[in-house]
Amino acid sequence: MVYKLREDVSVIVTDTWRREYKVDELYETFTFPEKEAVSKLYPQFYHKTDKDGRPVYVEQLTNLDLNKLFKVTTPERLIQQLVYEYEKCQRERLPVCSEMSNKLIETSCTIMDLKSVGVAQFWKVSSYVQQASKIGQFYYPETMGRFYIINAPYIFTTVWSVVKSWLDPVTREKIQILGSNFLSELSKQIPIENIPSIVGGSCQCPGGCHMSDAGPWNTPRGEEIIRRVRNERQRLKLQNADEPHDTSAPAHEQGAGSAAYVEDSPAQQQAVKQPSAMPQQINEAPAVPAKDNAIVLPPSAKDDTTAKPLAIPVTSNSPNVPAPPVQVQPPISTLAPPQ
Numbered sequence: 001m002v003y004k005l006r007e008d009v010s011v012i013v014t015d016t017w018r019r020e021y022k023v024d025e026l027y028e029t030f031t032f033p034e035k036e037a038v039s040k041l042y043p044q045f046y047h048k049t050d051k052d053g054r055p056v057y058v059e060q061l062t063n064l065d066l067n068k069l070f071k072v073t074t075p076e077r078l079i080q081q082l083v084y085e086y087e088k089c090q091r092e093r094l095p096v097c098s099e100m101s102n103k104l105i106e107t108s109c110t111i112m113d114l115k116s117v118g119v120a121q122f123w124k125v126s127s128y129v130q131q132a133s134k135i136g137q138f139y140y141p142e143t144m145g146r147f148y149i150i151n152a153p154y155i156f157t158t159v160w161s162v163v164k165s166w167l168d169p170v171t172r173e174k175i176q177i178l179g180s181n182f183l184s185e186l187s188k189q190i191p192i193e194n195i196p197s198i199v200g201g202s203c204q205c206p207g208g209c210h211m212s213d214a215g216p217w218n219t220p221r222g223e224e225i226i227r228r229v230r231n232e233r234q235r236l237k238l239q240n241a242d243e244p245h246d247t248s249a250p251a252h253e254q255g256a257g258s259a260a261y262v263e264d265s266p267a268q269q270q271a272v273k274q275p276s277a278m279p280q281q282i283n284e285a286p287a288v289p290a291k292d293n294a295i296v297l298p299p300s301a302k303d304d305t306t307a308k309p310l311a312i313p314v315t316s317n318s319p320n321v322p323a324p325p326v327q328v329q330p331p332i333s334t335l336a337p338p339q
Contacts, residue, residue, distance in 0.1 A: 023083065023087065026087070027087040030080055030081075030084045032081050034073045034077070037072040037073075038069065039210045039211065041063050041065060042059075042061075042063070043058065043059070044057075044085075046085070046093060046108075046215060047196055047209050048203070049097060050145075050190045051191060052189075053097050053100070053101030053103065054107055055089060055109070056111065058111045058199060062117060066128060079132075082135055092229075096217040096225045096226060100225075106145075109145050109148075113150050114152050147174050147175040148175075148178060148185075149176070149177045150178045151179070151180055154179075160177065182200070196210070
């Protein structure tokens, strides 16, 4: 199967956002030397694939302490890392998974581990989790395939009654909440040998699965696919730069849309949406630490919508819906189960 790039009329992130936050430049130059230190407190990583060929993304909130976390990195750096990984997934992991699976792969499979996370701890980090979700909501929509919340404590059912109000019905349908006996259900979707041992599987990558980035994208064939995709993207970029554009036409009709992967088949022409961007600020203002070290993204981030999270996903079908509230932290007393 061969994939080529074309201009997609469906623009996933706005050109304004791409230019202002220099996402392409970030993808090419960003490094994260504090990754190992961050991973000890907040593991979040891609690791192999599920049975449908989708990249698996793992996130653990077990040891997340924002005070400790922001001693080894900054809120701005975390947002940059978040978007860099979104970009890498879109530009590298999905095309490799598509070609190796011989079918179109547009989404990922997420595991969120809440082991030992109490209600009080969850609400301490919920603001950050929700802020990270906004990046997916506004700039990387429709990239969530399956979402498993594992080791969910009994009391999480109360938390969930609040959290699910952040989500649209389509997103809620993709989320499955599992308790401590999650492995039998999880292994129906992900081969047990592809599940990291830190979340109950049998995989033990040298140096730790959270640092390995193991997957078909890190094989010789995968690296060759990535080189080919990058070369084709560069060719399209140069070609578009040479073509005159009617400035009176909408941006997406001027070839300013995002590139997409298209199956080169006479019977089928399907496009994989290819996003682009990265914030060093969100619209008018940069992301800055707020009270209690939560990350605040300005409420004007509403250029585009639909959905996918890196953490708890938040989505919308409305093209100009305003960003959800920056902080949703009800008093712990309101979360206690009835006596």
